[in-house]
Amino acid sequence: MALLMLVLLLFQTAASMAESFVFHGFKGANLTLDGMAAISSNGLLRLTSDSHVEDMGHGFYPLPIRFKDSSSASSATVTSFSTRFVFAITSQAPSCHGLAFALSPTDGIVGGAVNNFLGLFNNSNLGNSSNHILAVEFDTCKDPMFKDINDNHVGIDINSLISVSAAPAAYLAANNSNETIILQSGFPIFAWIDYQNDQQLLNVSISPSTEPVKPSRPLLSQPLNLSSVLEDFMYVGFSSGVGKLSGNHYIMGWSFSTDGEAQSLYLSQLPSLPVPNDKARQKKYVIIASVIAVVFMIVVSTACSYVAYKMQKKKKEKLADIMEVWELDYPHRFSYRTLYKATDGFKEKGLLGTGGFGSVYKGVMPGTSTQVAVKRISHNGKQGLREFVAEVASLGRVTHRSLVRLQGWCRRQDELLLVYDFMPNGSLDEFLFDDTKAATLNWELRMRILKGIADGLLYLHKGWEQVVVHRDVKASNVLLDGEMNARLGDFGLARLHEHGQNPQTTGVMGTVGYLAPELYRTGKATVSADVFAYGALLLEVVCGKRPIHTWRGGNGGEEEEIILAEWVLEWWQKGDITAAVDGRLEGRYGKEEAELMLKLGLLCSQAVPGARPTMRQVVQFLNGEASIHKSMGLPGSVFYEDDGAEHKGLPSFRSMQSDYDESD
Structure with missing residues (x-):
């Protein structure tokens, strides 16, 4: 008896630990499957x-998950849970019934029936409270027996297929319009299901793969007390049933958690759907092709039509993609034709800006309202194209609130196109140096921008699976969203290496004024070089001046090149460092905070890499978690407690730059 109790205790302990999991495809996954369910060779759950x-x-x-503890009155409340999954339904028939996400007392559903029962219930147990089943159905059949609202809906089911809440399949798009989703389209669909135990509220959302972001408003939001529905331990999974009209029901990826939100899924990391074998559609295409062939013969009979045909053919060849086999390994790839249509042919009216490494165009993805920014760059040939694309594809998986998301890439001969999220307020550079916009940049907003970019760089250096060196941190690459939140963009020059490894030597790339001096000597892109560029950006934002700018003396004097860091340092040595703050702020800033920001900018701008702080230390200084005077202890530190003291041994930034230049 004691042994049996021990086994049960170990079983429950193991089960209670299985509170979160994620499957980016199911290849090698240990799932409990029955009926027709199987895992394909590339990892699809069919x-x-x-x-x-x-x-x-x-x-x-395969393991039960604890949802409540009936032995304790205080723990009888059902725990919160969250799941995300990506599914697809393909069928030759008008309707193949659909699928459901389900919570069941068993690792399968005993007594489930085919056809419109979706494998969940049968005629004899429909509506029985002893079922203890909670399901969210994605139904492609309208069945009057279950009071279905239409043949394309999402519903919440408790012990029955008569839904307690249902709605036509749709999502709230980015432009706040309600857009329909065809569940049986054959394309991937993202789903979010979240239960909040403090509100006893179940939310369900879906969106298409073209907008794989959780909508701001759920499709279904239903108050539910699940304490009598769910048992202490439940199994989670998927169920589907078909009748005489068959179809394929796929789950491409799945995450689940009872401790906060389930992990996000990205289409690029999931197995691809098979090419549909639709005989009816193929027959239709054959008929269409035959008709086109006849029409074509008639058209080419005249010279005018022949010329028009040749021109159209030439245009198609211009837009065609030439793909090599290795490019199929990187799923973030867009076709050139898609980007050409999105930008209306890269016309000048859509040009957002031009820099030393390419031009950026605004675009709207065909068939959607999704706005993007497309950057065209010419590959310089110093790095193998294949390696360059591999790094760009990897960066497509980097996600952080202070980074512009790289959606994908495209190659056309030696031209590369990078596709980013569109930022409606443009670049920080425009606000800093356009007097009509500068008034928007008050002191609080400037500090929020600088802290946001620091957080983003810290994530690139320490928070991701590889070290990412951005290599082009500057004001024109700091972009502002609709709420003036700053995001660091343009990863066209970024380089990756493993944690604990040294970066490889590369060409000196970047923008003068933001380039760390050691780059000219070593050619190695390091995280310390990013810190130097961040220091230049920090001083630029606080002072409202470019890192290197010209100044003309009084009485028609000659123009003089001013290095911003040296200019700020001179004010500090005079005992009045805040005089360097942007005059347009007219004293509307905190003096102590301004001193901190200016000194931190100088510290990041030192010529010796070892004397600069790390981005983690920069973030700590900005958040007031460490003292810039007492916590550094780095070699070559130039800061003293007494601002009025003489700063002996403090070399000028220009001389330090010259030392590196001469060593080359």
Whole structure:
């Protein structure tokens, strides 16, 4: 008896630990499968197949998960849970019934029936409270028996297929319009299901793969007390059933958690769907192709039509992509034709800006309202194109609130195109140096921008699976979203290396004024070089002047080149460092905070890499978690407690730059 109790205790302990998991595809996954359910060679979970009729399939996580503790009155409340998954439904028939995410007392669903029962219930147990099943159905069949609202809906089911809440399948798009989603389209669909136990509220959202972001408003939001529905331990998984009209029901990826939000899924990391084998569609295409061939013969019979045809053919060849086999390994790739249409042919009216490394155009992705920014750059040939694309594809997986998301890339001969999220307020550079916009940049906003960019750089250096050196931190690459939140963009020059390894030597790339002096000597892009560029950006934002700018003396004197860091340092040595603050702020800033920012900018701008702080230390200084005077202890530190003291041994930035230049 004691042994049995011990086994049960160990079982419950193991089960309670299984509170979160994520599957980016199911290759090698240990799922409990029954019926038609199977895992394909590339990792798709297929619940049903169009090769079988009147059958069903279940795929469940193999371990039970604790949702409540009935032995304790204080713990009888159902815990919060969250799940995200990506599914697709393909069928030759008008309707193949659909699939459901389910919580069940067993690792499968006993007694589930085919056809419109979705493998969840049967005629004899429909509506029984003893079922203890909670499901969210994605139904492609309108069945009056279950009071379905239409043949393309999402519903919340408790022990029955008569939904307690249902809505036509749709999502709130970025432009705040309600857009319909066809569940049986054959394209990937993202789903979010979240239960909040403090509000006893179940939220369900979906969106298409063209906008794989959780909508700001859920499709379904239903108050539910699940304490009598769910048992202490439940299994989570998926169920589907088909009738005489068969179809394929796929789950491409899945995450689940009872401790906060489930992990996000990205389409680029998931297995791809198979090419549909639609005989009816193929027949239709053959007929269409035959008609076109006849029409073509008639058209080419006249010289005018022949010329028009040749011109159209030439245009198509211009837009065609030439793909090499290795490019198929990087799923962030857009076709050139898609980007050409999105930008209306890269016309000048859509030009957002031009820099030393390319031009940026505003675009709207075809068939959607998604706005993007497309940057065209010419590959310099110093790095293998294949390696360059590999790094760009990797950067497409980097996500942080202070970084502009790289959506993907495109190659056309030696030209590379990078696709980013569109930032409606443009670049920080425009606000700093356009007097009509400068008034928007008050002191609080400037500090928020600088802290945001520091957080983003810290994530690139320490928070991701590889070290990312941005190499082009500057005001024109700091972009502002609709709420004036800053995001660091343009990863076209970024380089990656593993944590604990030294970066490889590269060409000296970047923008004068932001380039660390050691780059001219070593050619190695390091995180310390990013810190130097951040220091230049910090001084630029606080002072309202470019890192290197010209100044003309009084009485028609000659123009003089001013290095901003040296200019700020001179004010500090005079005992009045805040005189360097942007005069347009007219004293509307905190003096102590301004002193901190200016000194931190100088500290980051030192010529000796070892004397600069890390981005982690920079963030600590900005957040007041460390003292810039007492916490550094770095070699070559130039700061003293007494601002009025003589700063002996403090070399000028210009002389330090010259030392590196001469060593080359």
